[in-house]
Structures are given as structure tokens and as C-alpha cells.
Amino acid sequence: MSAKLPFTPNPETDLVLERTVDVPPEWVWAAWTNPEHLKHWFCPRPWSVAECKIDLRPGGVFRTVMKSPQGELMPAGDGCILALEENRRLVWTSAMEPDFRPVESGEDAFLFTAHILIEPDGAGTRYVAIAMHPDEKGRQKHEQMGFHEGWGTALDQLVEYMQSRAS
Amino acid sequence: MSAKLPFTPNPETDLVLERTVDVPPEWVWAAWTNPEHLKHWFCPRPWSVAECKIDLRPGGVFRTVMKSPQGELMPAGDGCILALEENRRLVWTSAMEPDFRPVESGEDAFLFTAHILIEPDGAGTRYVAIAMHPDEKGRQKHEQMGFHEGWGTALDQLVEYMQSRAS
Numbered sequence: 001m002s003a004k005l006p007f008t009p010n011p012e013t014d015l016v017l018e019r020t021v022d023v024p025p026e027w028v029w030a031a032w033t034n035p036e037h038l039k040h041w042f043c044p045r046p047w048s049v050a051e052c053k054i055d056l057r058p059g060g061v062f063r064t065v066m067k068s069p070q071g072e073l074m075p076a077g078d079g080c081i082l083a084l085e086e087n088r089r090l091v092w093t094s095a096m097e098p099d100f101r102p103v104e105s106g107e108d109a110f111l112f113t114a115h116i117l118i119e120p121d122g123a124g125t126r127y128v129a130i131a132m133h134p135d136e137k138g139r140q141k142h143e144q145m146g147f148h149e150g151w152g153t154a155l156d157q158l159v160e161y162m163q164s165r166a167s
Numbered sequence: 168m169s170a171k172l173p174f175t176p177n178p179e180t181d182l183v184l185e186r187t188v189d190v191p192p193e194w195v196w197a198a199w200t201n202p203e204h205l206k207h208w209f210c211p212r213p214w215s216v217a218e219c220k221i222d223l224r225p226g227g228v229f230r231t232v233m234k235s236p237q238g239e240l241m242p243a244g245d246g247c248i249l250a251l252e253e254n255r256r257l258v259w260t261s262a263m264e265p266d267f268r269p270v271e272s273g274e275d276a277f278l279f280t281a282h283i284l285i286e287p288d289g290a291g292t293r294y295v296a297i298a299m300h301p302d303e304k305g306r307q308k309h310e311q312m313g314f315h316e317g318w319g320t321a322l323d324q325l326v327e328y329m330q331s332r333a334s
Contacts, residue, residue: 102262
């Protein structure tokens with residue numbers, strides 16, 4: 001089954017991960033929106049999440065700090081939640097800070113908006129993550145950073161973690 | 168009366184225009200959200216609006232093309248509506264394109280988010296427009312472009328136009 005998307009991704013500028021997973025949409029939603037859950041799965045191991053702050057409203061902060069296996073912190077800046085529908089859709093961006101303040105631009109800025117789309121698929125969830133970039137260069141950079149493997153592994157970790165909580 | 172703001176503007180990075188005007192909030196809302204109205208007041212004369220496209224939803228386009236007195240078109244790119252509450256609040260940005268796509272960054276990018284806040288004040292409207300920038304440089308640039316005079320004159324034109332429609 002292919003999920004119904006709110007817009008058509010542009011293959012030149014956007015990256016898409018689409019999978020069906022064996023946990024219900026409510027679990028995927030909880031994993032994405034509760035910082036205590038998110039810390040357990042958001043970074044492919046042996047990387048980890050040192051800090052996570054989420055203010056679940058349009059304009060609210062979506063901040064994560066990743067930690068390398070060597071203990072180096074990689075703050076990604078305060079992100080901003082743009083839109084949400086409980087158990088259905090979460091949109092956040094690295095291109096804004098809370099209250100929709102645009103981030104300082106510059107050649108080395110890594111700007112993207114993430115659309116996380118979830119819907120029931122049998123007893124599980126059809127999961128679509130779209131990373132949307134300003135241009136082809138941004139898409140290429142994210143692809144070289146390992147978008148597909150990274151976001152795929154993180155999703156595996158999400159499923160494993162949420163299943164372990166239920167057992 | 169001072170309006171209650173959803174966040175505290177930062178004087179280093181933000182510009183604020185606050186006034187009470189003699190038209191009801193519904194008229195201010197209509198003037199900002201209906202392209203046919205917006206064309207009549209958005210640019211201080213003798214500049215004008217050559218084109219306006221508004222898709223009134225979070226993620227929808229907010230596009231204006233200004234025309235100089237000499238007829239030169241100044242497209243500002245497709246902007247994006249971020250949040251809205253009918254007759255209360257409209258938030259849009261030049262830093263994103265529709266569906267929340269971040270714009271290409273660069274030294275010459277002119278990025279800001281506009282928060283338009285309206286509330287009843289007697290028979291009129293308390294009107295607050297906040298232009299929020301990534302940094303002090305952005306605020307200074309907008310100030311030098313004539314933010315206060317420009318947005319103030321546009322508001323005068325809005326009131327005059329909406330009153331002329333009613334008479």
C-alpha cells in the first residue's frame with residue numbers, strides 16, 4: 001500500500017523513506033513526540049541523543065542534541081514544529097527556531113523540513129518520512145550523510161524500543 | 168491598550184508596528200487574506216501590487232509581486248503561510264515556499280517571518296505587526312528599507328480602502 005501524501009515530493013530536492021512497521025500509529029506518534037521516548041531511538045547507535053526538547057504546538061521547539069560514540073555533542077540548533085495532527089502527521093524544520101524565526105542563512109546552513117506521515121496499515125503503520133530541502137545540493141548532502149540508512153535504522157530502533165516497552 | 172503578544176519580540180532582531188485603527192478586526196482579516204483586497208493596500212503608493220496569490224492554510228502560498236512606479240516587477244518569491252486564526256492572527260514567512268520548503272539560503276537572502284495580530288479595541292482593532300529576523304543584520308536591513316514608514320503607510324491604505332468599500 002502506498003500512503004496518500006499531502007504533496008508530491010520532488011526527487012531532485014526531497015528524500016523519502018516509506019515503510020510499513022509492526023506497531024500501531026499511536027506508538028509511532030508517541031515515539032516522535034515524547035522526548036523520553038525519542039531519546040531511545042532517534043540516533044542510529046552507537047550515536048545517541050544527549051538532549052531532546054519538544055513543545056508540541058505549531059511554533060514550538062523541536063530540539064535534539066546528538067552525541068557521538070566518543071562523547072562529542074552535536075547540537076543541531078533549536079528546530080521548530082510547523083504543523084501537527086495527532087497520530088497522523090508531524091512537520092518540523094531545522095530552518096526555523098521557535099515562534100517561526102528563520103535561522104541565519106549562509107553557505108554552510110543545513111536546512112530541511114521533515115514531514116512524518118503515519119496512517120494505519122492493518123495492525124501496523126504505514127510510515128512515510130520526507131526530508132525536503134531548498135535545492136538539489138541540500139538533497140545530495142543529506143543523501144551523502146546517509147539519509148536512507150540513518151532514518152531507516154532509527155525507525156528500526158523506534159519499533160524495537162516501543163515493542164520492548166509493551167512486553 | 169497594549170495587545171497581548173504570543174511571544175516577546177527581541178528588539179535586536181525584530182521590528183514591531185502597533186496601532187489602533189478604526190475598522191473592525193473582520194475587515195483587517197479580510198484585507199490581509201483576500202488577494203483582491205490585498206492588492207489595493209499592501210504596497211505604499213506609488214508602488215503597487217502586480218500579483219497576489221494566497222492559499223489560506225498552514226503550508227499554503229503567500230505570494231506577492233510588487234511593481235515599481237516605473238513598472239518594474241519585484242517578485243519576492245513564493246512565501247508560505249505558517250499559522251492562522253480567523254480574525255485574530257496570520258503568520259507567514261519569506262523563508263519558506265509552499266508546503267514548508269526552506270528557501271535557498273545565501274548572503275543576500277532576505278528572510279523574515281511576519282506575525283499579524285489583530286484584536287477588538289472598542290469599535291476598532293488593535294493591530295500589531297511583528298517582522299522577525301534571523302539576526303540583527305536582518306532587522307537593520309529591514310529598518311533601512313523603511314519598515315516603519317512602509318508598513319504604517321500600508322496600514323493607512325488598508326483602512327482607507329476597506330472604509331471606501333463600506334461607504
